Amino acid sequence: MAVTLRIDEINYPFPAKPKALSADREAFLKAEIKKLLKAQNAVLVAHYYTDPEIQALAEETNGCISDSLEMARFGRDADEQTLIVAGVKFMGETAKILSPEKRVLMPTLDATCSLDLGCPADKFTEFCDAHPDHTVVVYANTSAAVKARADWVVTSSIALEIVEHLDSLGEKIIWAPDRHLGNYIQKETGADMLMWQGECIVHDEFSSQALRDMKHLHPDAAILVHPESPASVVEMADAVGSTTQLITASQNLPHKKFIVATDRGIFYKMQQLAPNKTFLEAPTGGNGATCKSCAHCPWMAMNGLEAIYSALTGNHSEHEIHVDDALRVDAMKPLNRMLDFAAELKLKVKGNA
Known part of the structure; x- marks a missing residue:
C-alpha cells in the first residue's frame, strides 16, 4: 500500500546563471586551479551533473567524476586533506560525514537541491x-x-x-x-x-507526451530514464537506473542513438565512453520561461571555474562545510x-x- 504526504508548495530560490567566460579567462582559471590544488593538498570531486569543463578539470587533476555517494567515498579514501566538492550542498555534507578529519570546501554554499x-x-x-x-x-x-x-x-x-x-x-x-x-x-x-x-525539479519536468513525439522522430533510439522521473516517462524506458547505471546502459545496449531523461550534464561521460553513439535530451513539459530546469539543475550550474577558484583563493570560511559532531x-x-x-x-x- 502506498500512502502519501504532501507538503506546502515551495517557491525555490533559483540562482542566476553564471556568466560565460572568455577563452583567455577560462584558460587562466584552469591553470591556476591546477596549481592551487597541488599547493593546498586538495582534490576536486565533481558530480556527473556539473558542466563539462568542471568534469574535465576533475579528470585532468586526478580527481573524481561520479554519483554523490562515490564522490564521498572517493574523498574519504583520497590522500589529500582538502576536498573541493563540485555539486550541491548535501553532497558536501555527506563528504564531511564520511571524512570528518578533512576540510571540505564547496565552490558555493548556495548550491542546494529541490x-x-x-x-x-x-x-x-x-x-x-x-x-x-x-x-x-x-x-x-x-x-x-x-x-x-x-x-x-x-x-x-x-x-x-x-x-x-x-x-x-x-x-x-x-x-x-x-x-x-x-x-x-x-x-x-x-x-x-x-x-x-x-x-x-529536473526530472519532474520530463514529459511523456513530448517523449512520445520525440521517439516518433527517432524510432531507432533507446530511451534511458532516471527513476526520479514521472511514472509515465519511466514506463517508456528501455533502461531505468541511477546515473552510473544509465552510463553503463549507454555503453552496453546495442543502440546507436539514445534519448536521455536525466540532467544533461551526464552527456559528458556518456559521450566520452561511447564516442560513436548519439545522445539526445529528453523533452520537458515546458520551454523558455515555463521551464524551471530545462534538463539541467540550476544549482549544479553554480559550480563554475570562477567559483572553484574563489574556494581555493578566498575566505575558506565562506566555502567550508561544517557538520555538528553529534549530528554527524x-x-x-x-x-x-x-x-x-x-x-x-x-x-x-x-x-x-
Missing part, C-alpha cells in the same frame, strides 16, 4: 515521530539532519535492493523525499511505503548500514557469478 529544500528536517521529524512503527528510509539527496533521523540512507543504485530486503522482513517504510523514485520502488517491490512528496555520528549510522549492505550484496553477486 529534494533537500522540499524535506525540511523539522517537518520530517514530526512526520516520522507520528509513525513510530515505520522504518525510515531516506534518499541520499537530503540534509545531514534528515539523514540523522533515518534508519537507512539509500542511493538510486541500491534503493530497490534495500527496500526489497526490508519488505521481506515485514517492515513498513517511510520513504523520503522523492515521490517519483518512491513510487517506482513501491511498484517494483510491492512494499508498504508511506511517502513524502518531494521531487527533483547520528547520520553516519544509516549511511554505514547502506555501505555494509552494499558490500554484502557485492560479495553475494560475486559468489554467484
Whole structure:
C-alpha cells in the first residue's frame, strides 16, 4: 500500500546563471586551479551533473567524476586533506560525514537541491515521530539532519535492493523525499511505503507526451530514464537506473542513438565512453520561461571555474562545510548500514557469478 504526504508548495530560490567566460579567462582559471590544488593538498570531486569543463578539470587533476555517494567515498579514501566538492550542498555534507578529519570546501554554499529544500528536517521529524512503527528510509539527496533521523540512507543504485530486503522482513517504510523514485520502488517491490512528496525539479519536468513525439522522430533510439522521473516517462524506458547505471546502459545496449531523461550534464561521460553513439535530451513539459530546469539543475550550474577558484583563493570560511559532531555520528549510522549492505550484496553477486 502506498500512502502519501504532501507538503506546502515551495517557491525555490533559483540562482542566476553564471556568466560565460572568455577563452583567455577560462584558460587562466584552469591553470591556476591546477596549481592551487597541488599547493593546498586538495582534490576536486565533481558530480556527473556539473558542466563539462568542471568534469574535465576533475579528470585532468586526478580527481573524481561520479554519483554523490562515490564522490564521498572517493574523498574519504583520497590522500589529500582538502576536498573541493563540485555539486550541491548535501553532497558536501555527506563528504564531511564520511571524512570528518578533512576540510571540505564547496565552490558555493548556495548550491542546494529541490529534494533537500522540499524535506525540511523539522517537518520530517514530526512526520516520522507520528509513525513510530515505520522504518525510515531516506534518499541520499537530503540534509545531514534528515539523514540523522533515518534508519537507512539509500542511493538510486541500491534503493530497490534495500527496500526489497526490508519488505521481506515485514517492515513498513517511510520513504523520503522523492515521490517519483518512491513510487517506482513501491511498484517494483510491492512494499508498504508511506511517502513524502518531494521531487527533483529536473526530472519532474520530463514529459511523456513530448517523449512520445520525440521517439516518433527517432524510432531507432533507446530511451534511458532516471527513476526520479514521472511514472509515465519511466514506463517508456528501455533502461531505468541511477546515473552510473544509465552510463553503463549507454555503453552496453546495442543502440546507436539514445534519448536521455536525466540532467544533461551526464552527456559528458556518456559521450566520452561511447564516442560513436548519439545522445539526445529528453523533452520537458515546458520551454523558455515555463521551464524551471530545462534538463539541467540550476544549482549544479553554480559550480563554475570562477567559483572553484574563489574556494581555493578566498575566505575558506565562506566555502567550508561544517557538520555538528553529534549530528554527524547520528547520520553516519544509516549511511554505514547502506555501505555494509552494499558490500554484502557485492560479495553475494560475486559468489554467484
